[in-house]
Amino acid sequence: MTEHYLAVDIGASSGRVLAGEVQNGKITIQELHRFENRLIQKDKQLCWDIEHLFNEIKQGIHKSKQAGMSPASIGIDTWAVDFVLLDENDELLTDAVAYRDRRTDGMMEEVFQLIGKKELYERTGIQFQKFNTIFQLYSLKKNHPELLKRAKTFLMIPDYLNFLLTGKKANEYTNATTTQLMKADEQNWDQSLLKNLGINVEMFQEIKSPKSILGQLRPELQEEFGFDLEVILPATHDTGSAVAAxxxxxxxxxxxxxxxxxxxxxxxxxxxxxxxxxxxxxxxxxxxxxxxxxxxxxxxxxxxxxxxxxxxxxxxxxxxxxxxxxxxxxxxxxxxxxxxxxxxxxxxxxxxxxxxxxxxxxxxxxxxxxxxxxxxxxxxxxxxxxxxxxxxxxxxxxxxxxxxxxxxxxxxxxxxxxxxxxxxxPIEATAIGNLSLQLMALxxxxxxxxxxxxxxxxxxxxxxxxxxxxxxx
The missing domain is CATH 3.30.420.40 (ATPase, nucleotide binding domain)
Incomplete structure (x- = not known):
């Protein structure tokens, strides 16, 4: 029986669950499920409907079974910079606010008062865009400091979706670099930068590299799907997976x-x-x-x-x-x-x-x-x-x-x-790169x-x- 692998690729307007297999030294892919991704207004902010996204991922997994597959693994990639914060009970403390929201207006200039623009670039190596995670977090610190104080876990969008699948927390490397909060020459958080900005260092997770096997499905999901599979970290930043292809x-x-x-x-x-x-x-x-x-x-x-x-x-x-x-x-x-x-x-x-x-x-x-x-x-x-x-x-x-x-x-x-x-x-470069990294992990x-x-x-x-x-x- 041919072994299949699932790639979940979610962009700013739509998402797909694709199945890949290897035959005669070639990768073949087929789309199992396509769904809309949309911005919603929530508490006067533009947000992603994260519950909707997770339910659609589950739909895609169900469709793999309906197609007669018993996939060996699954990998998720999405866009960069956006995140959620969890409280001490692992419940959502913040909505998945979208990078197009205007909460970061003026934040970049305020951060430059704490750390010079050139120094920030030399430390992180990341392009200045007003919606970078660093400026989103600083907006929270300025306007909702009580939320940052309560936050116990920082997860980017694919990190959170992986947490919902496995119950395990990690920050994947390729996406974490887009936060502008990591050292350019190290695979680690810039702790002195975080402290300088007054952002809680403890809420950030261990950084895991692409090709890491995160773990198996939560028991209740194994029961729901009727099978288990390995959750593998591709490059969870979609561009990282695309470039791999x-x-x-x-x-x-x-x-x-x-x-x-x-x-x-x-x-x-x-x-x-x-x-x-x-x-x-x-x-x-x-x-x-x-x-x-x-x-x-x-x-x-x-x-x-x-x-x-x-x-x-x-x-x-x-x-x-x-x-x-x-x-x-x-x-x-x-x-x-x-x-x-x-x-x-x-x-x-x-x-x-x-x-x-x-x-x-x-x-x-x-x-x-x-x-x-x-x-x-x-x-x-x-x-x-x-x-x-x-x-x-x-x-x-x-x-x-x-x-x-x-x-x-x-x-x-x-x-x-x-x-x-x-x-x-290739047209489906992101999904193909995602699948390739799963194949490398396995x-x-x-x-x-x-x-x-x-x-x-x-x-x-x-x-x-x-x-x-x-x-x-």
């Missing part, structure tokens, strides 16, 4: 393309020198002792919001086609401007910036979509140039992974503006290089070369 790893810049775009390279050490600080690059924890030296770019969130502003009248493929037909339009916006993080109306914000910068204002859906795609491609080009300048290396290839790798138009634009070969795929695959070779054999990769100056219609 990059098949073209040598001399390659990766773009993990989804709601956010994460563009960077793998390093054996963090880079915290002046030019990486000025360019606001991050050094997030990777797999097998690597660092993901990357920049966080707004990503396809912008086109998702544009589509929503048009009441979903157009499909994404229709927006792409209309963008192609608007090839005459050349306006560019700064996709990393905070105005696009949670705008009241994305299209109006795009038009406002074009107006402010005295560029042509996009009117038609095609012009709006073209502005988004061209702006993303230009932001990638800038990041590529910064990566090459900071690392002192030249890269010949860009590997686009994740759901955004299906956007052939954007892939071609990236090839055009960067003048580099672009490889697109000794089915020896190491990351072997896993990547298997991924390269298993999934189709599309290639794009520059067509600058040619008709892309």
């Amino acid at each position: 990059v098949p073209e790893e040598e001399d390659t810049i990766y773009i993990s393309s989804g709601t956010w775009s994460l563009i960077g390279v793998e390093n054996q050490f963090p880079i915290t020198k002046q030019n990486s600080y000025v360019s606001n690059f991050t050094n997030e924890g990777g797999v097998e002792g690597t660092y993901r030296f990357l920049k966080n770019i707004m990503g396809l969130w912008m086109i998702q919001e544009v589509r929503r502003n048009y009441q979903k009248k157009y499909s994404f493929s229709e927006l792409v086609q209309m963008a192609k037909e608007a090839s005459h339009f050349t306006s560019i916006v700064n996709v990393n401007d905070d105005r696009y993080l949670l705008p009241h109306h994305m299209i109006e914000e795009i038009r406002n910036e074009c107006r402010e910068t005295k560029q042509a204002i996009p009117i038609t859906p095609g012009e709006v979509a073209r502005t988004v795609f061209m702006s993303l491609a230009e932001s990638y080009k800038q990041a590529v140039e910064e990566i090459e300048a900071i690392t002192g290396r030249r890269f010949s290839k860009i590997n686009v992974i994740g759901g955004g790798s299906q956007n052939e138009y954007l892939n071609q634009l990236i090839a055009n503006v960067t003048q580099k070969e672009v490889y697109a795929g 000794k089915k695959v020896n190491n990351l290089l072997e896993a990547r070779q298997m991924i390269r054999r298993s999934f189709a990769i599309q290639t794009y070369i520059s067509m600058e100056g040619r008709d892309m219609k």
Whole structure:
């Protein structure tokens, strides 16, 4: 009987439970369950419905049994930075407040009064974003100090979901690095930084590396499902799992393309020198002792919001086609401007910036979509140039992974503006990386290089070369 492994991949708008298996040296995957992830208003804050997410994970496990599977393991990955706090009875003390909530407005500047911005970067190596965990916690300390005093356990979103499965508490390394509360050159919490900020050091858990076997299901869940399985920590930060699935790893810049775009390279050490600080690059924890030296770019969130502003009248493929037909339009916006993080109306914000910068204002859906795609491609080009300048290396290839790798138009634009070969795929990079790390934990695959070779054999990769100056219609 074929052995199956379950990957739970939850993003900002949806989640999936997928089953993977290995046959003839290749990974195959199938989607068992897909569900919506949504922000809800709770006590005047934007929150994730964590109970809903856990129930959907259980649904996915039930569906694996209905499909005749008895999976050996399960691994969960989600987005980064968000967390919950538990009290002395392991009950939720806080809601799972979302990074898009405005509670961190102004917090970054207040933290810099306690520790200098440059010193904070040199210690943690993490890109400054106003929603980083450090600023979320400082907001709690300032506005709800009683909650921090009562908190006994700090768990990030996948950590908490794993706790619900197993009853065991741990902070997984790749996600923990995104808090901006860890030492850049150590797999440990920066205790002096936490004390300086007045944040309780004791609530943080032991940090466990990807490929760690956390434990088995709680007895009541074993009874509910009718079987047991190992709960394994992949890279619980979805980008960490996605990068583990990059098949073209040598001399390659990766773009993990989804709601956010994460563009960077793998390093054996963090880079915290002046030019990486000025360019606001991050050094997030990777797999097998690597660092993901990357920049966080707004990503396809912008086109998702544009589509929503048009009441979903157009499909994404229709927006792409209309963008192609608007090839005459050349306006560019700064996709990393905070105005696009949670705008009241994305299209109006795009038009406002074009107006402010005295560029042509996009009117038609095609012009709006073209502005988004061209702006993303230009932001990638800038990041590529910064990566090459900071690392002192030249890269010949860009590997686009994740759901955004299906956007052939954007892939071609990236090839055009960067003048580099672009490889697109695998589409399900995050789930594939998640599964690969489970296979490594279970000794089915020896190491990351072997896993990547298997991924390269298993999934189709599309290639794009520059067509600058040619008709892309």
